[in-house]
Amino acid sequence: MTPPAGVPAVAIAGVAKHYGDVRAVDDVSLEVPSGAFFSLLGASGSGKSTLLRLIAGLEFPDHGRILIAGQDVTRVPAYLRPVNTVFQSYALFPHLSVFDNVAYGLRREGLARPEIEQRVSETLRMVAMGDFARRRPNELSGGQQQRVAICRAIVKRPLLLLLDEPLAALDRRLREHTRFELKSLQDRLGITFLMVTHDQEEAMSISTKLAVMDHGRIVQQGSPQEVYARPRNRAIADFIGDANLFQVDVERREDERTWVRVAGGRRAVSVTGTPPQGDHATLLLRPEEIRLARDGSSVLDGQVTGVSFLGSASVVMVRLDDGRMAEVRAQGPAGVTAGDRIGLTWATDVGVLLEAE
Amino acid sequence: MSRRSTFLLSALVVGYAFLYIPIALVIGFSFNESRSVAVWSGFSTKWYAALWENDALLGAVGLSLRIATVAATVAVVIGTAAAFALDRFRRLPAKPAFALLLATPLILPETITGFSLLLLFVWLEEAVGWPGGRGATTITLAHVTLGIAFATVVILARLRQLDRTLEAAAADLGATGWVTFRTVTLPLLAPAMLAAWLLAFTLSLDDLVIASFVSGPGSSTLPMVVFSSVRLGVSPQVNALATLLVVAVTVVLGLAAWLLARHERRRRQAA
Amino acid sequence: MSARPSNANAGSFFVAGLPYGWLLAFVAAPLFVIAAISLTDPAEGVPPYTALVSRGDGTWRWTGDLDNYWTLGGDWHYVAAYLGSLRVAFVATLLTLLLGYPMAYAIARARREWRVLLLTAVMLPFWTSFLIRVYAWIGILNSNGFINTALLDLGLIEEPLALLYTEFAVYIGIIYAYLPFMVMPIFAVLERLDRAPVEAAMDLGARPITAFLTVTLPLSLHGVLAGCLLVFVPAVGEFVVPELLGGSDFLMIGQLLWTESFQNRDWPLAAAIAVALLLVVAVPILVLQKLSPRATRA
Numbered sequence: 001m002t003p004p005a006g007v008p009a010v011a012i013a014g015v016a017k018h019y020g021d022v023r024a025v026d027d028v029s030l031e032v033p034s035g036a037f038f039s040l041l042g043a044s045g046s047g048k049s050t051l052l053r054l055i056a057g058l059e060f061p062d063h064g065r066i067l068i069a070g071q072d073v074t075r076v077p078a079y080l081r082p083v084n085t086v087f088q089s090y091a092l093f094p095h096l097s098v099f100d101n102v103a104y105g106l107r108r109e110g111l112a113r114p115e116i117e118q119r120v121s122e123t124l125r126m127v128a129m130g131d132f133a134r135r136r137p138n139e140l141s142g143g144q145q146q147r148v149a150i151c152r153a154i155v156k157r158p159l160l161l162l163l164d165e166p167l168a169a170l171d172r173r174l175r176e177h178t179r180f181e182l183k184s185l186q187d188r189l190g191i192t193f194l195m196v197t198h199d200q201e202e203a204m205s206i207s208t209k210l211a212v213m214d215h216g217r218i219v220q221q222g223s224p225q226e227v228y229a230r231p232r233n234r235a236i237a238d239f240i241g242d243a244n245l246f247q248v249d250v251e252r253r254e255d256e257r258t259w260v261r262v263a264g265g266r267r268a269v270s271v272t273g274t275p276p277q278g279d280h281a282t283l284l285l286r287p288e289e290i291r292l293a294r295d296g297s298s299v300l301d302g303q304v305t306g307v308s309f310l311g312s313a314s315v316v317m318v319r320l321d322d323g324r325m326a327e328v329r330a331q332g333p334a335g336v337t338a339g340d341r342i343g344l345t346w347a348t349d350v351g352v353l354l355e356a357e
Numbered sequence: 358m359s360r361r362s363t364f365l366l367s368a369l370v371v372g373y374a375f376l377y378i379p380i381a382l383v384i385g386f387s388f389n390e391s392r393s394v395a396v397w398s399g400f401s402t403k404w405y406a407a408l409w410e411n412d413a414l415l416g417a418v419g420l421s422l423r424i425a426t427v428a429a430t431v432a433v434v435i436g437t438a439a440a441f442a443l444d445r446f447r448r449l450p451a452k453p454a455f456a457l458l459l460a461t462p463l464i465l466p467e468t469i470t471g472f473s474l475l476l477l478f479v480w481l482e483e484a485v486g487w488p489g490g491r492g493a494t495t496i497t498l499a500h501v502t503l504g505i506a507f508a509t510v511v512i513l514a515r516l517r518q519l520d521r522t523l524e525a526a527a528a529d530l531g532a533t534g535w536v537t538f539r540t541v542t543l544p545l546l547a548p549a550m551l552a553a554w555l556l557a558f559t560l561s562l563d564d565l566v567i568a569s570f571v572s573g574p575g576s577s578t579l580p581m582v583v584f585s586s587v588r589l590g591v592s593p594q595v596n597a598l599a600t601l602l603v604v605a606v607t608v609v610l611g612l613a614a615w616l617l618a619r620h621e622r623r624r625r626q627a628a
Numbered sequence: 629m630s631a632r633p634s635n636a637n638a639g640s641f642f643v644a645g646l647p648y649g650w651l652l653a654f655v656a657a658p659l660f661v662i663a664a665i666s667l668t669d670p671a672e673g674v675p676p677y678t679a680l681v682s683r684g685d686g687t688w689r690w691t692g693d694l695d696n697y698w699t700l701g702g703d704w705h706y707v708a709a710y711l712g713s714l715r716v717a718f719v720a721t722l723l724t725l726l727l728g729y730p731m732a733y734a735i736a737r738a739r740r741e742w743r744v745l746l747l748t749a750v751m752l753p754f755w756t757s758f759l760i761r762v763y764a765w766i767g768i769l770n771s772n773g774f775i776n777t778a779l780l781d782l783g784l785i786e787e788p789l790a791l792l793y794t795e796f797a798v799y800i801g802i803i804y805a806y807l808p809f810m811v812m813p814i815f816a817v818l819e820r821l822d823r824a825p826v827e828a829a830m831d832l833g834a835r836p837i838t839a840f841l842t843v844t845l846p847l848s849l850h851g852v853l854a855g856c857l858l859v860f861v862p863a864v865g866e867f868v869v870p871e872l873l874g875g876s877d878f879l880m881i882g883q884l885l886w887t888e889s890f891q892n893r894d895w896p897l898a899a900a901i902a903v904a905l906l907l908v909v910a911v912p913i914l915v916l917q918k919l920s921p922r923a924t925r926a
Binding site: 361364365366368369371372373375376377379380382383386393394395396435436438439441442446449455458459461462464465466467468469470472473474475476477479480483498499501502505509534535559562563565566569570580583584587588590591595596598599602603606607610 | 642643644646647648650651654658662665730731735737752756758759764765767768774807861862864866868881899902906909
């Protein structure tokens with residue numbers, strides 16, 4: 001079942017899929033390491049679902065190759081691929097009971113009845129659905145339906161589990177809870193998960209690796225931490241997490257760091273990493289990287305327009321003196337109220353320099 | 358092309374060929390010079406001329422058109438009422454029985470419908486002295502009954518889609534029930550009523566079995582005349598008549614479709 | 629509710645009462661009348677049947693009996709007609725399904741702009757005369773008809789095939805006449821069917837044909853059922869098709885009913901035939917009635 005060590009679960013090379021003039025997937029190359037929880041993150045229409053369907057074998061690419069565990073499956077139809085899918089709206093068979101839904105794939109393999117029964121019950125118990133085997137899908141709640149959909153896919157013991165927005169149809173509370181369940185399920189099964197989602201928080205919180213898609217292309221991939229800390233461009237920065245973006249002039253370049261001056265700022269600050277070309281750039285600062293300063297050590301000054309207290313943290317909205325807005329996330333209570341004059345500062349070498357707009 | 362789409366395409370080709378080749382042959386051989394409806398021997402319109410001189414046939418056409426017009430009109434009126442009763446009256450007594458009665462003529466074999474109506478008319482005449490013999494009146498009554506069932510289905514479908522707030526708005530503006538119906542509901546329902554009328558009209562014009570059962574001497578409808586002539590064997594004269602019927606139906610349906618499409622377009626533009 | 633003006637109530641009464649009255653008079657009453665007359669005996673004169681109750685010796689006496697039903701059940705001629713009609717209707721329904729389902733499926737899968745055209749093309753023959761459509765096949769199946777002439781000319785056969793006046797011709801006629809009634813309800817269900825469960829089936833290892841048999845077909849079953857009933861019920865009582873295309877080796881019930889009422893003028897027996905036929909088709913009708921609200925709601 002498991003591919004040899006070092007062989008990626010999925011390897012995609014130069015894959016493209018067009019619908020008429022629309023390039024749904026445009027020259028995508030990607031490797032999903034075996035055992036990973038990999039997320040394809042993108043807005044709707046970014047091509048992430050089409051890419052998933054290409055890997056599932058529900059569509060075939062116009063160009064490129066798809067390898068699953070080292071085997072070329074580019075032209076192999078869905079029913080012969082060692083891949084199973086949890087569909088977005090679950091796509092449960094409405095005319096079959098929960099048990100028969102889960103047993104469906106095993107019956108196609110022609111397994112013996114006792115083995116089918118044993119594997120189905122075992123898998124249903126794994127997701128705490130053992131008591132619902134005789135029910136019809138329309139007698140289940142959304143969360144229960146989702147668990148049956150997962151069950152139906154993993155009972156086949158695929159090399160790779162594809163999940164198409166598996167949490168989108170759940171309400172918010174259930175969604176956050178289910179995230180952790182998915183993660184722990186993946187740990188127990190050791191199957192590679194490839195999830196498509198438009199929810200960056202979801203992707204960040206459970207993936208070991210993720211790829212951001214836009215207009216049919218993969219614009220960045222890496223671990224959630226890497227992509228969060230070093231987004232390649234402003235669109236990704238905006239899409240992943242909250243971001244403060246400041247226009248800066250480059251003052252001086254050193255080996256390791258670049259000194260820049262924020263527009264309207266009191267002093268130059270240093271930033272590490274590879275700086276973009278030219279004299280102008282955009283500085284990205286995450287809200288939690290900025291500190292409130294009352295002692296005159298600030299880089300920028302402004303006035304607090306609003307504070308929301310979230311319990312473990314507070315979010316402070318600040319109108320800078322040049323009129324732009326900034327968002328600051330402080331641990332615990334912020335100790336400021338709307339109307340206060342306030343300064344903003346941050347530690348040396350914090351932040352990322354992006355291309356100027 | 359995949360095997361699946363090849364199969365589906367051939368299903369369509371076979372299906373439509375099956376549906377249309379017989380009609381095409383009927384039309385084609387109506388212009389045949391000889392009596393044969395299988396061997397082509399030259400173009401002629403003489404069978405159409407012969408039709409024109411067939412008085413029994415022309416009389417039957419007239420009777421059928423009269424019956425169909427009256428039956429379709431009455432059926433649409435009663436069918437509209439039935440659709441309203443089903444859709445709007447929550448406290449209609451024995452609603453399931455009402456729906457069952459409405460559906461019965463749709464699916465009952467027409468031999469049973471015809472024969473049961475024959476016995477009803479005979480029994481009624483015995484009991485109350487009406488309808489006084491069988492003929493155009495009894496055929497019309499039977500066709501109204503059949504027409505109601507079909508008309509109600511068509512009108513009910515449209516009625517269920519109607520935006521009830523329009524009627525509420527009219528009532529709110531002071532319109533009485535009847536005025537609301539006349540100025541708001543009826544115009545919205547008109548296309549469905551036209552479709553229902555055409556359906557009831559066609560059914561009446563087309564019916565052989567029920568009409569045969571409830572008709573009396575001297576009142577033969579068009580299908581009855583055609584049937585007795587068909588029983589004697591094929592004849593290009595019947596082909597010619599069939600061709601005229603197909604042309605008439607196509608023209609009427611085309612006209613109706615055009616009217617409905619125009620109505621729909623105007624409504625969209627207005628919206 | 630009680631505050632409504634009285635003329636609105638009168639209007640409502642009229643709107644509901646008119647169709648209700650009509651249906652009771654011309655749908656329900658006739659069925660009671662045939663049921664009653666089926667219990668009487670034939671008689672000379674007008675009407676050609678005896679009374680159900682008669683007055684003799686100053687008391688009302690019930691004179692109805694089940695004689696006509698015993699005649700039906702005891703005479704092989706009638707039993708054969710029933711069994712034959714059921715068989716013909718069953719086989720014809722099955723054949724119509726085999727042609728109609730793939731058509732409905734293909735239309736449902738066709739591009740949107742094609743669908744209306746294809747559907748109209750299925751329904752169009754329904755608007756032309758039923759009689760003419762059956763008549764068309766006489767010219768095709770006749771011993772000097774289109775098929776035989778063509779086959780003889782091509783030298784494929786020595787003498788004409790007996791196509792007309794056979795059970796085969798009756799099947800052709802019924803399929804031809806009722807195909808639209810099979811295609812429409814199946815199409816209506818297939819068009820609304822979600823693609824996702826079929827894809828899920830393939831994802832789980834089902835080949836396309838297996839996915840069709842285990843998912844699409846079961847999910848379209850109520851359309852299939854509706855279509856089959858819409859073909860089967862009228863086919864059992866069919867008169868025109870077997871009369872014009874069928875052979876003389878057996879009569880279908882519809883023909884029997886026709887003969888008994890027009891030629892033999894044995895109305896009580898004909899009524900019993902009709903009642904027995906009604907019982908045969910009542911079951912499917914009630915099933916359809918149960919199904920139809922669901923079909924219209926979806």
